Amino acid sequence: MNQTTETSPRPLSARIGGGILLTAAIAIAVEASTFEVAFLTDPVGPKALPLLVAAILAAGGLAQLFRPDIDVAWPESAVLTRMAGAAGSFVGYAVVLPYVGFFLSTTAVVTALSLLYGGPPLKGTLAAAALSGALWLLFVSVLGLPLPIGDLWMR
């Protein structure tokens, strides 16, 4: 079951990607040019490698901008929404983790992800809670690695 709808070459995607790469290369070069050479004993200085990097990225970007050779098959919009949901839930996890603590936030993010993968809600939640508990036991009790309890419960 492949849900990708578009399989024909999409030079537009490649051109846009090339443009972004080129912009990034220019930004790197501009930023790198502000790195002042500190010592005479260091003839290469801190800007040589970033400038080389920028040159390679610019060449890659220009190639795609003017002679695109990449076929990009984007998935349909429902799938893209699910992907954005997954990435969003990871960022949300990072934000709430210190406050709510490891157990609840991990249970929530794993449940969300398993729903996105089409899992059953109740079984998914139970599995997520069991997994979070097991990870807590493994890392905190066995390996002695601190995981956040949550500032909310500490007051």
Added chain:
Amino acid sequence: MDALTHLISGFAIALQPLNLGLAFVGVFVGTFVGMLPGIGPINAIAILIPVTFAAGLPPESALILLTGIYYGSQYGNSISTILLNVPGTASAVVTAIDGHAMTKAGRGGPALAMSAIASFFGGTVSIFALVLFAPVLAGWAIRFGPAEYFALMVFAFSALSSFSGGSLMRGLAATAFGLFLATVGLDPNSAIPRFTFGSLQLLDGMDFVVVTIGLFAVSEVIQLLEDTEGGQAAAVGYGRVMISAKEFAETGWTMVRGSVIGFLVGVLPGAGGTIASFLAYSTEERINGANGTFGEGDIRGVAAPEAANNAAANGAMIPLLTLGVPGSGTTAVLLGAMLGLGVTPGPLLITEQPDLFWGLAASMYIGNIFLLMLNLPLVGFFVKALTLPRWFLIPGVAALAFVAVYAVNGSSFDLVMMTGFGVVGYLMRKFSFPLAPVILGLVLGPLMEKSLRRAMALSGGDWRILFDSPIAITLWVLALASLLAPALIARKGVPAE
């Protein structure tokens, strides 16, 4: 013989109960994680590095655990390749051809047994080669100055860019991206902050565990949403996990050839395992093609790439251990782990830390025996784990990745970075950019820049120092040759994967 006494003392270290137990745990956990859909060795190691650090083991024990994971994950990858036809790495693609054909014919069991035996065979041959050649190479590399190191790293970069599949331009761009990430943070030479934009968290630079897990594991978790039903193992019938004496005899020379090819290719930088398995497979096809059924489930089509793949994995340890310069994404992650443990691999490693080197070599062998003992009887267990639904397996992998990333610095900022790299990794996959060169660039970048700046400081800014010795010139020629090689091979009509 000198190497033999050292190896015996190495076995004394590897056979200590703790190390023996760690080799077992590493191989078992590695097989399990490496088997999960789309995960593969590089993720298995990156996810388990923080766990290894957290356990507070002495360096040689931690390395024994990590190399166990390295081997185990290779084999775990073979299990999902043969049974499900979802190779987690490019080097397993060849195994999928005949391996999965055997599964479809109800002979998955013999294919898995063959894979374990061929891996053991390739591993054994290449470990002996490693023990013989590593000290020689180390003795030779001791004369390397910063200019030679710089040229060597350029060679490693150009080889991986050029052989990592697809276009050279995209391979080079991926390497450049990795080098860029390496420059983020405080420049150790001039104390200038580079690309930190005033952020304190970025001042320490990018952590390779965060980048690797983001680029590989998180992007895979996102990408797999495109196909939530695929790759699900319906409890496949695979028969007895055994091969007959006749099959063993039939594949003997195949394994010998595969091991030798694998080792020789593996020592060179670039996509060692991938090229090795393709080369071993096509050699067998050429020799036995007339009286075989290659492509339709010939057992030699499993034996050749599996022996070659494993031999290449060990061969790749040689440049890593003796030069400190890895040639692949996976060994780059291992180098990052070594540096994190306070071990600096290089020509002096064997003489200055003999316990570590020889203990590691011996435990590689023991790890191979464990793999064989573990995988033949436990295949049923692993297959059962594979039949767990995706909605359970993938979020489970993600949770493990989160803990691993959080464990690096105890900071949730790293989780945001990881997600960012996950999105970048997904886009790179969509635009067919290879991911492994990014990791190599990130891990080797600081060393390369340091070598270049030291060489130039020595010569007072004269660029000719970079081409001043026969060794350096040879390495520059090799770097150039590796850039041109795929184009030349493609012209001959051989697929340059």
